[in-house]
Amino acid sequence: MSYHFTIDHQRYQFNDLKALLAKASPFRTGDALANISARTYKERVAAQLALADVPLKNFLSETIIPYETDEITRLIIDDHDMANFITIDHFTVGQFREWLLSDETDTAKLHHIAAAITPEMAAAVSKIMRNQDLIAVARKIEVVTKFRNTIGLKGHFATRLQPNHPTDDPKGILASIIDGLMYGNGDAVIGINPASDNPLAVLKLLALIDRLRTQFDIPIQSCVLSHVSTTLNLIRKQAPIDLCFQSIAGTEKANHGFGISLALLTEAHEATLSLKRGTIGNNVMYFETGQGSALSANAHHGVDQQTCEARAYSVARKFNPMLVNSVVGFIGPEYLYDGKQITRAALEDHFCGKLLGLPMGMDVCYTNHAEADQDDMDNLLTLLGVAGCNFVMGVPGSDDIMLNYQSTSFHDALYLRKVLGLKPAPEFEKWLIAHQIFDEYGMLAKHTNLGILKNLDVLWKS
Amino acid sequence: MEELENVGKQPLLDFNFLKELTDARIGLGHAGTSIPTKESLNFKLAHAQARDAVYTPMAIVALSSKLESFSLPSTTLYSKVKDRTEYLQRPDLGRLLNQRSTKVLSDEIKNCDVVICVADGLSALAINLNAFDVIKLLVPKIQQANWSLATICLVMQGRVAIADQIGEILKAKLSLILIGERPGLSAADSMGIYLTYRPKRGLTDDSRNCISSIRKGGLSAELAANKIFYLIQQAMGKRISGTGLKDEYES
Incomplete structure (x- = not known):
């Protein structure tokens, strides 16, 4: 018509x-x-x-x-x-x-x-x-999800700790994780983008985070962001998979390009649920999206990129995810040219995701060939904080040395919590206070407690 | 400067040993909850270097005269892109030669074995610093193997796939394109090389083989030249390139 x-x-x-x-x-x-x-x-x-x-x-x-x-x-x-x-x-x-x-x-x-x-x-x-x-x-809108902690409550703001390393070196990754935890980051998930999709390498990283989590009894969840088929194979081998990750798009053809279908996602969702690793909830999926993905796969059917993006959210909501985030500025200037376009797209994605009932976070980010800088990201982060965004990324010093783009830093999350009076996930905040990383007011403790640095030897092994 | 470093920061204590484990920006300390001044400005500097790399023009005259002194003819070509702003927004135009360049190229000698293209890509800085070093090591190997070489095509505002059109016009068996990679904060001068057997318009990335991170401090010009020559031998022998051709070069 x-x-x-x-x-x-x-x-x-x-x-x-x-x-x-x-x-x-x-x-x-x-x-x-x-x-x-x-x-x-x-x-x-x-x-x-x-x-x-x-x-x-x-x-x-x-x-x-x-x-x-x-x-x-x-x-x-x-x-x-x-x-x-x-x-x-x-x-x-x-x-x-x-x-x-x-x-x-x-x-x-x-x-x-x-x-x-x-x-x-x-x-x-x-x-x-x-x-x-x-x-x-x-x-x-309030969209609350649970696994080992509670994400999305009003007045709270979480981060995915993103400790990537160009060669997946476990020690290098662990160093970034510890730094992030010391800055009160990681309540949404400790999520590693692996440089290699090799199942053994992925398993090694999963085991590492699992040991860290159990040794210090941290109420968090972990994820290695490998392809869903890799995760599915690891689940069959009883690997310690908390959240199952997949990138998704808004058309069948684009998802085909990602090597996925609704049937495969259903299988992965059911397999992850069967592990029963969540202690207080059963939201086990973690999805990433981003405007332009369908067009870049030549699978957009003449549909504009923002509508394609919203369609990806219907895929996400079928699987009751713990976390969904749009990696808004990663795709580059041929899709979102500058700070203004990235900001607009991020607010659209957050709004549409929340309206459709998703636990939306955002990767507030940009590449070096986009017309954007840290000031644009500061503005966007603040806007998203006001909009009630569930979580953002926490990357050491904003510089992801594996994916080569800039996202939000551990410090950025502390800034946002401070200026808007937001708290980490309640279970995680309790842990931070118990370990004297935060003081009783929920602020970064005056004297850094380095207890977590002791007895790290066990973590280096294998 | 030392005083500036210490203002408002917590002592790092044992964090220093963690810093040795990764190049990630950890153990930065904090002023209030924010990043201390020196780290904040260092980050800005890294970003500025990356931004400048995107907007640095390719030093075509310098490159072509260096090639000339090496007895290598070159031809300067232009994509359909008008300027950097358009280059960043229209990757499709960066994959096609403009009309004039198409005509210029049609007058060149055809049916050669290998055509080497050089394009600015997203970092002409990478080309200005690395392209000649690789070419001068690679060309003698190609000549020794008795493969004929087309004029070296220096392309302004080009994307990887522009080598498809160039190879198609020249009827080359194989095309190489040396191109500036997207600059990162840690390195703004990385060059990549893409190899395509039987280049023609419309091919996609799965038809190519790629070597990346060529720069001083990254993959050396010597190793890059050896690797790409190995891939040329493989591609010529098996008459394919891309996902069907595995890079099993042992360095």
Whole structure:
């Protein structure tokens, strides 16, 4: 079905919902590269005005990638919560925005309708929202997940400790982990991107973190971010897998490029659950996403990159993940050119993920060929803190020496907690205080306790 | 400076032994909860070096005159990209020669065995510092093996796949492209070399073999030249490149 809007006798026509969504998207280089973005400023606003008048019901009858050819479209349609859709089924996209912003729409109401919102509805409403709208609505949503600790509670803010090393050297990785723990990082997960997907190397790292965790009785979870098939094989060998990781995208074809399908993810999810390693909860999956991944795999079907990203969240929510984060600035300037585009995309991803019911964190990051720097990341980190983001990365000095990009540092997390009065995950904070890393007020202790540095010898072994 | 280092920082105590275990930025200390001044500015310096590398132009004249003194002809070519801003936003245009360069190249001698291309990529600094050193070691090996060499193509604002079009126009059996890699904080001058057998437009990365991190302090020019020559021999012998060709070079 086609859509149109007329401004000063000029009629703007959009051939279908897919084209309308693309042209209504705030400008980013990836959509221009795909040749699907609006050609003028005015055309973009015309598309947004037209989109604001589209009834939410249309999104159920007009799929942007055919049901027959894409298993994610099938997932979106088949899992849609019709019963709770009643609350919002009479709205247009524009009215939906106002309902989301309304003071009567609180945390409970938003939780109630999460499964009644499709990714395309979330993407659509985000396109007509300003940054402050994205923050104001996301802030109302609370998505709490549990494994050995509790992530996502209001007033709390966690980090994934990311101790990567270019050759997966266990000692080098352990050094970064200890440094991070000393700065109160790692409550979301200690998550290592391995340089090699070799199962033995992965197993070595898993065993290392497991020994550290049990020796010091730290209420955290670990993850080595290898391919899901590698993890699945390790689970069969009874490896100490806490969280199962996978990168996911929003089209079947893009996921095929990642070497995954919904069936494989289901298998991995069930296998990880069978290990029963969570002590207070059963959220065992960790997903990463990022705008532009479908386009870079030439698997976007002419759908704009932000809508593709939102569709990836429908994959994530099927598996009740512990953590989901968009690696927003990693992909490079041909998709998100500068600090402004990265910031906008990050706020969209956080908003859409939360609206769809996901425990969203963000990798606040950039590469050296993007038009961005630490100041842009400071701004974005602060905005995400206000928006109630569940977690960010904690990388030593912001410099990931394996992946060669810049993310947030251990210090950044402390800054954000301090200026916004946020606490680590409650179980982890208790541990930090018990080990005198934090003082009783939850601030970094005056005198660093180095107890954890003693008896490290056992950790170096094997 | 020492005084500056100590302002507001906690003593590092035993952290120093951890710092020896990794190049990661650990044991930084803290001012309040923030990174101390010197570390904060050191980080900025590393980023500035990386940014400058992205915007450094390739020293084409210097490179071509060095090649000339080595009796190697070269041809300067341009991609369809207008400037760096467009280069960063339109990888598709960086993979294609502009019209004029396409014509210039069509007049060159064809049906050679190997064409060597050199492109700025994301760090012309890497090319300015490393390209000639590798070429002067590699070319004699190629000549000794009796493979004919096309004019060396120096490409401004080029991406890896532009060597496909160049190889296709020249009808070369095999193309190499020396290209500046995305600069990191620890190294802004790393060069990569991509090898493609029977280059033609439309190929993807799985048709290529790659050697990366060529720089002083990384993979040396000598080792890089040996490795790439080994890969050329393998590719010529098996008439393939890419995922079907494993890099089993023993250094």
